[in-house]
Amino acid sequence: VLDLLRALRKDTGGYDLKQCFIGAEGTLGVITAACCRLHPAPRGFGTAFAAVPDADAALDLLGELRHRSGDALTGFELIPAIGLEMVVRHVPGVRPPLDPQTSPWYALIELTSFDSPADAEERLVAGLEAATGRGWVIDAAVAAGEGQRQAFWKLRDAMSAAQKREGASIKHDVSVPLSRLAEFIRDGESLVAERVPGARLVAFGHVGDGNVHFNVSEPVGGDRAAFLAVRENLTAAVHDLVARYGGSFSAEHGVGQLKNAELARYRSPAELALMRSLKAMFDPDGIMNPGKVLPAG
């Protein structure tokens, strides 16, 4: 039993063993208690749905809003028109604030107020105006009240469920350095178009974190078995592309059992050897969540 429950922001007393357990998916030990840092409750939100000309413009807009708001920029989700159309088609009662024909790309943006409740919205509107003047925003709708705010977020939150209704899909949870994200998406689009003609790429996600859910839906009216047969090759090609961009094959979903082979493929022998040593150090008997992350043998 290891008691690392120190509620300290600064502690340089020896190696920070706690960090080893974060993201280890329970394979190094069982976490039985955690200590949380509380943040002030927000006093209000400014939430917008904006059409942007392309993913590059979305990143410029992100930079502009971060410059104006720092860490008060609390949400920035990239949404492709094709994903928006799927949500509109399958989720009852959803109405997009902008016509999905406005652009191939949209951003759902949220700023948080810490001071006066209206602060975030004022800042957001000023930022959107500046970005519009520089060509980074085509059109934008700002949520008037909590109901509209939730309706905007539903467009994003329903995307996975809506994509499921469009048939089979091959999914990738990847991250790349933020500065190369737009270029990665363009290369990824070409890759999918070449390998699986007619397949529909829905690339969306937490762009502020460099995280993209790079999901490919089967072609309309195509052969599902033929589509699923390319899964392994397509995924390898997408993950190879991610690696060339200095990215990760697992942004937020983890390795589990599904990506054991990816871990072995994309991490260096030196890194893998140390990961195995770390596993053996904390879990010499191999009893912690066996088979996950690093399979035995």
Add this chain to the structure above:
Amino acid sequence: VLDLLRALRKDTGGYDLKQCFIGAEGTLGVITAACCRLHPAPRGFGTAFAAVPDADAALDLLGELRHRSGDALTGFELIPAIGLEMVVRHVPGVRPPLDPQTSPWYALIELTSFDSPADAEERLVAGLEAATGRGWVIDAAVAAGEGQRQAFWKLRDAMSAAQKREGASIKHDVSVPLSRLAEFIRDGESLVAERVPGARLVAFGHVGDGNVHFNVSEPVGGDRAAFLAVRENLTAAVHDLVARYGGSFSAEHGVGQLKNAELARYRSPAELALMRSLKAMFDPDGIMNPGKVLPAG
């Protein structure tokens, strides 16, 4: 050679070995390259020097300003009157913005503007007014321009040098949970007064991080050798007190060679055993910064 230079905010692909090296003081390996996340340059600052009735009030003021400004609160330093007096006495050209007789405790506060340059100052003034109304602030001066801002910071930055001019001192770099910091300082004051009558406690530091430089200057006109003879006992008593508060004997300065014994004393056998295993794993030959953090044998 381990290449962990991934410029990613999200990466759950296996164990995060990079974290082991952070704070390890070079004892696990030599870091040859790092990747930095850039933040937007500030557009302005709001900086204040405030007299507070006591350390509890300083923490209430900190909470109020965090509630109003979130992470735009970028500096919050607690300063005792005795430290302020030492700076005034020894640093030429320094003039405190408030009379050091106003209170036993002061806070140097800085907010950063991301939007309009004046934003931080407006927010700071509103926060100070609210805090004054609630009895957490006695009096405050807001820096008018960059020159005054730098003069305010000089009061804080010169504190260690000024304390050196007051003779011998016994220093502690400790952290405690923020919620118990005021209580810890009170207990620490009593401890010092009991153990070394006449000694002058200068407790100051980055209170937003729960970090206190708990430094004790020798009594005026006392016997220096007698004062320094209590060092080991006093330090043990201070660090025991810190441990009772769930704090750390090393907040930001690290273990090095000076605090090897403290590490062995305050970390559990289970934690120490794993630290030794981690050291052996990364540095089996014991060639990385030997003698630091965990001495051999």
